Amino acid sequence: xxxxxxxxxxxxxxxxxxxxxxxxxxxxxxxxxxxxxxxxxxxxxxxxxxxxxxxxxxxxxxxxxxxxxxxxxxxxxxxxxxxxxxxxxxxxxxxxxxxxxxxxxxxxxxxxxxx
Amino acid sequence: xxxxxxxxxxxxxxxxxxxxxxxxxxxxxxxxxxxxxxxxxxxxxxxxxxxxxxxxxxxxxxxxxxxxxxxxxxxxxxxxxxxxxxxxxxxxxxxxxxxxxxxxxxxxxxxxx
Numbered sequence: 001x002x003x004x005x006x007x008x009x010x011x012x013x014x015x016x017x018x019x020x021x022x023x024x025x026x027x028x029x030x031x032x033x034x035x036x037x038x039x040x041x042x043x044x045x046x047x048x049x050x051x052x053x054x055x056x057x058x059x060x061x062x063x064x065x066x067x068x069x070x071x072x073x074x075x076x077x078x079x080x081x082x083x084x085x086x087x088x089x090x091x092x093x094x095x096x097x098x099x100x101x102x103x104x105x106x107x108x109x110x111x112x113x114x115x
Numbered sequence: 116x117x118x119x120x121x122x123x124x125x126x127x128x129x130x131x132x133x134x135x136x137x138x139x140x141x142x143x144x145x146x147x148x149x150x151x152x153x154x155x156x157x158x159x160x161x162x163x164x165x166x167x168x169x170x171x172x173x174x175x176x177x178x179x180x181x182x183x184x185x186x187x188x189x190x191x192x193x194x195x196x197x198x199x200x201x202x203x204x205x206x207x208x209x210x211x212x213x214x215x216x217x218x219x220x221x222x223x224x225x226x227x228x
Contacts (some may be wrong), residue, residue, distance in 0.1 A: 034216070100146065
């Protein structure tokens, strides 16, 4: 069965500091992995995804994530936080067993950026 | 190109009332889904569809019905609303089979009193 664990429901960083949001997954088949961002009172927007190929993937707004199979991790990073990065971030893993396009989501990490 | 649209944005229901949350997409996506978002629980899949006439249950289907008569529309029906159904509901769509990348609507905030 697929599942996602996001360590830390709240993360605070200073403006200009490194952002690191952690995601670990379990999957019985090679997964597709996603990070989504949700700004207040909005829907979810795709930040980046890993399907196959290069394990370091770059997304929008300067974010990137690295797929580490041995650690079953897909942590999200950004070298320098900006005030506009304050939002909630969700990691998701594909449910490839059903043959549908379903995703399993983590419980989310709320990022606060301190000026 | 509007993407995924949802109506209404906000709704208040009394216990026992029924209603339909509307979802439409204009990207010709075969796959559509409904999630509910509750604090500290992330998004949980309610129902999904991989094409017109095909629907299936997700993780939390009880109390909800869906149908898919066209590619564009995927309404979610609450049969008899309960306070436990107070939540934010998101509709999403993607190409199918594809790479699972889903596009989300803006959400419907539902309160059941």
